[in-house]
Amino acid sequence: MLGASLVDLQRGIARALLDGAIDDVASAIGVDGIDPGARLRIYRNHALRTFDAALRAAFPVVCRLVDERFFAYAAHEFRRLHPPRSRRLAEYGTAFPDFLDGFEACKDLPYLPDVARFEWALNTAAMVRAVPPIGIDALHPVPPNLAGCVVFQLQPSLRYCASSWPIEAIWLANQREDVPWLELANRGASIEIHRSSEGVVWQPLDPGDFAFRTALVEGAALAAAIIRAIQEDPRFDATVSLQQVFADGLVIDFRILSETEAAR
Amino acid sequence: MTSRLSACGVGIGLRWPHAVEISALRPSLGLLEVHAENYMAETAALDELLGLRCDYAVSLHGVALSLGSAEKLDQDHLTRFKALIERVEPMLVSEHLAWSAIDGVYLNDLLPLPYTEESLELFCVHVDEAQDRLGRRLLIENPSSYLRYCASSIPEPDFLVEITRRTGCGILCDLNNLYVSAENLRFDPLAYLERLPTDAIGEIHLAGHHAAEDAQILIDDHGDRIAEPVWELYAEALWRFGPVPTLIEWDTNLPALEVLLQEAAHAGELFDARRLAR
Numbered sequence: 001m002l003g004a005s006l007v008d009l010q011r012g013i014a015r016a017l018l019d020g021a022i023d024d025v026a027s028a029i030g031v032d033g034i035d036p037g038a039r040l041r042i043y044r045n046h047a048l049r050t051f052d053a054a055l056r057a058a059f060p061v062v063c064r065l066v067d068e069r070f071f072a073y074a075a076h077e078f079r080r081l082h083p084p085r086s087r088r089l090a091e092y093g094t095a096f097p098d099f100l101d102g103f104e105a106c107k108d109l110p111y112l113p114d115v116a117r118f119e120w121a122l123n124t125a126a127m128v129r130a131v132p133p134i135g136i137d138a139l140h141p142v143p144p145n146l147a148g149c150v151v152f153q154l155q156p157s158l159r160y161c162a163s164s165w166p167i168e169a170i171w172l173a174n175q176r177e178d179v180p181w182l183e184l185a186n187r188g189a190s191i192e193i194h195r196s197s198e199g200v201v202w203q204p205l206d207p208g209d210f211a212f213r214t215a216l217v218e219g220a221a222l223a224a225a226i227i228r229a230i231q232e233d234p235r236f237d238a239t240v241s242l243q244q245v246f247a248d249g250l251v252i253d254f255r256i257l258s259e260t261e262a263a264r
Numbered sequence: 265m266t267s268r269l270s271a272c273g274v275g276i277g278l279r280w281p282h283a284v285e286i287s288a289l290r291p292s293l294g295l296l297e298v299h300a301e302n303y304m305a306e307t308a309a310l311d312e313l314l315g316l317r318c319d320y321a322v323s324l325h326g327v328a329l330s331l332g333s334a335e336k337l338d339q340d341h342l343t344r345f346k347a348l349i350e351r352v353e354p355m356l357v358s359e360h361l362a363w364s365a366i367d368g369v370y371l372n373d374l375l376p377l378p379y380t381e382e383s384l385e386l387f388c389v390h391v392d393e394a395q396d397r398l399g400r401r402l403l404i405e406n407p408s409s410y411l412r413y414c415a416s417s418i419p420e421p422d423f424l425v426e427i428t429r430r431t432g433c434g435i436l437c438d439l440n441n442l443y444v445s446a447e448n449l450r451f452d453p454l455a456y457l458e459r460l461p462t463d464a465i466g467e468i469h470l471a472g473h474h475a476a477e478d479a480q481i482l483i484d485d486h487g488d489r490i491a492e493p494v495w496e497l498y499a500e501a502l503w504r505f506g507p508v509p510t511l512i513e514w515d516t517n518l519p520a521l522e523v524l525l526q527e528a529a530h531a532g533e534l535f536d537a538r539r540l541a542r
Contacts, residue, residue, distance in 0.1 A: 005382060006377075006378070006380075006382060006383055006386065007334035007366065009334075009378065009413070009415075010334050010363060010366040010375075011366055013366075014366050014367070014371060017371055017373070018369070018371070027414075028378075028413055028414055028415065029411045029413060029414065030411070030412040030413065030414050030416075032411075032412060032448075032449055032450055033450065033480075034480055034481065036411065038481075039410045039411040039481075040411065042410045042476070042481060042483070043375065043410065043411075046373055047371055047372060047373055050373070083369040084369065084370050084371070084372060085368055085369060085370055087301055087328035087330075087338065087341055087364075087365070087370050088301050088302075088304065088305070088328075089301075089372055090302075092372075127305065127307045127309070128305075128306070128307060128308070129306060129307060129308045129310070129311050130308070156306070195308070
């Protein structure tokens with residue numbers, strides 16, 4: 001196989017960079033006046049700093065909630081269990097909130113994974129373009145008997161975060177130098193995030209609207225989304241909520257389900 | 265598409281914090297270069313780049329294709345790269361004499377290769393494949409190195425030249441990388457330049473570096489003004505290779521745009537002097 005001996009060398013270098021197994025590969029490096037281990041450590045330090053900095057930049061509030069040293073430990077364990085696989089550094093950290101779910105060392109902070117999910121949603125929404133929305137007038141040509149079969153295409157930056165903890169309040173409090181005291185018990189949050197022409201914006205939603213909008217973003221037809229919302233909140237007002245979805249600039253296109261699709 | 269601001273062949277690396285200011289000011293620059301991987305998704309950054317594309321020639325600089333890996337090229341990455349090339353219609357497309365990934369793990373660094381017959385053959389197979397898939401001639405950049413492998417049997421410039429001979433690719437001559445490697449591995453950078461064929465040089469990179477704490481190693485961090493010895497190499501390279509498109513790179517400790525434009529203006533003076541001397 002072409003590259004048979006090269007693959008062993010590259011695996012050794014990878015272990016040296018990610019796991020610190022420098023001695024295993026140092027004999028392959030020329031001295032040239034400086035210890036080979038010191039030469040390898042330059043690459044290792046760069047790799048670790050890069051991945052660590054990427055996580056810190058993506059999760060600044062998580063970092064603040066646990067302190068710098070604990071975050072460095074969490075980042076190390078995350079890197080060990082989830083070696084970087086994406087060639088876009090911006091995607092490193094996708095699995096970090098789920099990793100925190102199972103990370104025993106932060107069990108005392110049960111809201112931490114959901115705060116991480118909120119931060120990741122803010123980050124990823126910021127990178128997605130805002131598409132010019134359509135107005136509710138665009139629905140005029142839809143025959144009334146097919147209104148329930150309308151499927152909306154929504155802003156590609158839309159993200160939804162639900163938590164049994166007040167993650168938005170925690171995030172906001174940690175934007176301040178002096179973090180105020182927060183009541184955490186019995187305060188969940190259902191938040192919608194998207195990128196508008198003005199930048200990333202978010203808002204809390206009541207249970208009916210949260211169910212309605214998450215159904216729409218998942219591709220449910222209008223009738224199915226309304227039913228899901230009513231199941232969540234019997235007082236759900238479909239007309240007002242649909243108008244608000246348009247008023248928030250979230251709809252960028254729509255189509256009507258074919259009979260075959262509707263029958264499924 | 266031609267640039268109406270291309271009177272000068274010197275440009276800068278476009279970094280996100282400067283994008284809005286560049287869009288507003290439209291400074292006179294020969295080209296803008298971006299890291300291709302930062303624009304491979306449908307993002308606001310891509311919209312900004314496509315907007316600037318009306319006024320500037322663009323160079324797409326890949327940093328993650330990992331042409332030197334002893335495994336198959338990432339086909340999804342090649343597909344994304346090709347789609348970006350079709351959108352941006354870049355003046356230049358470049359990658360590195362390096363490897364970054366093995367067994368699917370991506371190390372986010374441009375790691376040096378041992379220069380052997382085996383790695384030469386592998387690298388050329390990958391350059392051939394990439395050029396076929398991307399439909400473009402690639403420029404391959406010489407790396408900055410902090411180490412040399414005992415197994416290396418071919419001098420780096422000879423290795424690079426042989427790649428161009430076998431694959432038809434060009435060379436992106438990074439003079440900061442050359443200087444950093446020459447200091448770290450104790451070789452003569454001018455002798456290296458003399459080995460490179462003039463007609464293969466498609467672009468020159470200039471950047472800053474810093475000395476590690478013990479001052480024994482230079483670190484290629486693209487985080488400072490261009491050092492005087494690198495300017496001297498640039499003057500030498502211009503005389504050897506002619507007025508080749510030149511780029512100022514700055515990635516860490518990013519300063520105000522004005523500082524990059526000052527560095528570009530200085531390079532432009534040397535570039536214009538060489539062009540007028542033709």
